[in-house]
Every structure is written in structure tokens, then in C-alpha cells.
Amino acid sequence: MADPRQLVPGTDRVLADPEVAAATARLGHQLVKHAVHAAQERARNGEIEPARVVAETLAALPDSASSIRPVLNATGVLLHTNLGRAPLSDAAIHALREAAGTTNVELDLHTGRRGPRGAAAIAALLAAVPGAEAAHVVNNGAAALSLAATALAQGREIVLARGEMVEIGDGFRIPELLSATGARLREVGTTNRVRLDDYRQALNTNTGFVLKVHPSNFVISGFTASVPVSALRDLGVPVVVDIGSGLLHPHPVLPQEPDATTTLADGADLVIASGDKLLGGPQAGLLLGGRELVHRLRRHPLARAMRVDKLTLAALEATVRGPSTPTARQLQQDQADLLRRAERLADALNAVGIPASAQCSEATVGGGGAPGIALRSAAVALPERFAKLLREGRPPVLARTERDRCLLDLAALAPEHDDDLRHAVLAVD
Numbered sequence: 001m002a003d004p005r006q007l008v009p010g011t012d013r014v015l016a017d018p019e020v021a022a023a024t025a026r027l028g029h030q031l032v033k034h035a036v037h038a039a040q041e042r043a044r045n046g047e048i049e050p051a052r053v054v055a056e057t058l059a060a061l062p063d064s065a066s067s068i069r070p071v072l073n074a075t076g077v078l079l080h081t082n083l084g085r086a087p088l089s090d091a092a093i094h095a096l097r098e099a100a101g102t103t104n105v106e107l108d109l110h111t112g113r114r115g116p117r118g119a120a121a122i123a124a125l126l127a128a129v130p131g132a133e134a135a136h137v138v139n140n141g142a143a144a145l146s147l148a149a150t151a152l153a154q155g156r157e158i159v160l161a162r163g164e165m166v167e168i169g170d171g172f173r174i175p176e177l178l179s180a181t182g183a184r185l186r187e188v189g190t191t192n193r194v195r196l197d198d199y200r201q202a203l204n205t206n207t208g209f210v211l212k213v214h215p216s217n218f219v220i221s222g223f224t225a226s227v228p229v230s231a232l233r234d235l236g237v238p239v240v241v242d243i244g245s246g247l248l249h250p251h252p253v254l255p256q257e258p259d260a261t262t263t264l265a266d267g268a269d270l271v272i273a274s275g276d277k278l279l280g281g282p283q284a285g286l287l288l289g290g291r292e293l294v295h296r297l298r299r300h301p302l303a304r305a306m307r308v309d310k311l312t313l314a315a316l317e318a319t320v321r322g323p324s325t326p327t328a329r330q331l332q333q334d335q336a337d338l339l340r341r342a343e344r345l346a347d348a349l350n351a352v353g354i355p356a357s358a359q360c361s362e363a364t365v366g367g368g369g370a371p372g373i374a375l376r377s378a379a380v381a382l383p384e385r386f387a388k389l390l391r392e393g394r395p396p397v398l399a400r401t402e403r404d405r406c407l408l409d410l411a412a413l414a415p416e417h418d419d420d421l422r423h424a425v426l427a428v429d
């Protein structure tokens, strides 16, 4: 009998298979060749039949040449930093695709000359927030803060309340970020309390600006006091406010969450926010405020190093001008609707013998804003072992584990993905 190892098809023969060749055109030679070698190896080891090498290769290939792939968010955390924060609206996704090729991002088609980069995204922001005279967009909220600190306070002082010295996540701390720009921090007040007089006494001729940072991922309660923007406006130095989440207007569901319009009306000279939190757009850092101040930021040499790409500009403009975002819709969901979806899903799983039950649950906005606020939601409860199986499934599903149960919370999952979620559970059972 022939050694089965000699029956393993050669690499060239596998690569010439029409389906494998099509995959090579889609994914590139390297990726496909790697999968072929792995399948050949398994055949040589006797783990699969030599005749199955092509099928095995095809089955092992990823859907795309990028390993960043769609994940179903069943955590009940609307803005999950590990899952890429806000999912984009269809309008923003369309804009991204259009912008992916050659574009007029920095060309005035009318005159044929170089045009102002990002002008349309800026115009969209100014139309949405008429209280801002000017706006600038950088890579993320942290970049916006660094640019403001560098351009307005390098070698000078930034006055900041102790209770607002926030760690954003993954070990990054706003005070350290500010110090790294060459500005000096002057802390005022205590962890729980700060008064207008504390700020007043800290000011001197070397003050760059007063900074207020929204505590976007924690709550201090009890014996507390902070100073509102409206009281800081008369101190005679610029007031910069990092609102974090990027709400442009007050939100009925999140009355405590600061927004750009109100913060500017209260007297902030510059508002800083992220694009991919409650605004529901792409990763970006927004700077909104007075014309002269924003101009100084835009002309600073460092601005060039924080410049956003055409994809971000396209998605941001479409987010601000376009229809409501998935994040905005998820904030306004009716718990009864969510519970009906959970019941439908649980029924379908029960029908094939999977022990699932629908229940009410509490979702959260996430690290992007509204700390301590519970959003009424609904979930499907499964045995705990499903959590790991689902995370490693295709597509991966991220669930929440609570009291030995795997909860599939529907608050952060678009209804059009309910079928995908059901298939994902069926596939791992």
C-alpha cells in the first residue's frame, strides 16, 4: 500500500484549485499558502484524508485579509472600548466606503486648487453646535487634550480640580498626559470638594488655562462639591472643558451627561470630546470653541501629527449630518421591545433543547459616559459554559457573565443581528 503521505497534493496543485485561487485573489498569497501548508501537515499526520486538503484549506481561511472582524456585542455595554466603541451608522459606513478610494479630501473641485482639509466635517459640526465659532478635529480625545495643553499652556500652568484627575483606561491618566506636553499641573481642592475660591487662589500670570474634566467613568457621591463652568467663566483665563462623551446637545435619557452646546453656553472657551462615544461616530477628538483659540490649535506644528484621515472625516461628517446613529437609538430603546426580542430568541433555542430563558436586565453606557446610570434592558440567560464557546465562535459573540449564567443582553445589539446571534448559539451547542 502506498504511503498516504505521498498522496498529499502538492502546494501548487492545491493553489491551482479554482476556489483556492479565488481565495488567493481575495486574501493574498501569503495567507492562503499558510492555510495550505497547515492542511498538508494535517494530512501527512493522518489527521485528515489527503483528498480533503483543498476543503480543509478553504474551511480554515478567514473571511477577510484583516483579522479585525465583526463581533456581536451582547455585553449590554453600549460603548465597549474593547469592541471598538460606537458602531457606525449606515450613512457613515457608506461615506467610509466612498472615501476609501481617491477623493477630494483636500481639493476644491470648483477652482481645481488645494482646498481646506476636512472643511465639510467642520461645517457639519458648526451647523450642529451654532454656539461654537470654530472647530477642529484630531485623532481622539486624548490628542485633543494634548494639543490644547501644548498650544495654550506649554511651560505654563493648567489649573485642575483634584477630583477630576481621571484615569481614562488601560493605565492612561489625564494628569500624566498633560504633564507630558510640558505644561505644569496645579491641583486645586480635595478629592471630594473644590470651591471657586480654590481656583481663584491658584491663578497667576503664568496660568495657561483652567481645565474641567468630566468624570466619565466613575461617580463620587456623598459630601461633594464642584464648581460649574458658569462660575469659572469670570476668572479671566480661558476655560477648557473635556466633556468626554461627545454629546452635542442635552440628552433626555442622560440628564447628568454634559454636552457641547450647554457647556459653551455656560461660558467654556473650548470644549473637548471624543467622536466614538455618545456621538456615535468614528474615533476622533473634537475641539469646539472660540475662533481665535481654535485657530491657534489648528496652526500649531503638533496639529499636523494629529491629523485625521479621509475615512474619519467622511464618517464624522455623515454621523453629524446623517440619520440617527445606532448609539442614539440604543439609548432610547423600550424595555418591552427588548424583552420581546429576548423571548423570541429564548423560544427558538428552547425548541432545539437549549435551556434558555428571557429576563429583564440592566445595561450601561460604558466607559464612554454616564457612569452609574442603568439602562433598562432584557437578556437571554444560558448556562455559563456558553460564554467561552460563543466568544470563540464565528462570528464571535461577547456575552456578560452574571451569577453563573451567561447573559446575552440585547441593548447593544441591533435587532437586525438577532438572527446572527441565534445562529451563533446554535453553532456552538
Ligand SMILES: *Cc1c(COP(=O)(O)O)cnc(C)c1O
Residues within 6 Å of the ligand: 140, 141, 142, 143, 166, 168, 213, 214, 215, 216, 217, 242, 243, 244, 245, 273, 274, 275, 284, 285, 367, 368, 369
Ligand atoms: C474617553 C475620555 C477621554 C479620552 O478620549 P479618547 O477619545 O479615548 O482619546 C478623555 N477625557 C474624558 C473625560 C473621557 O471620557
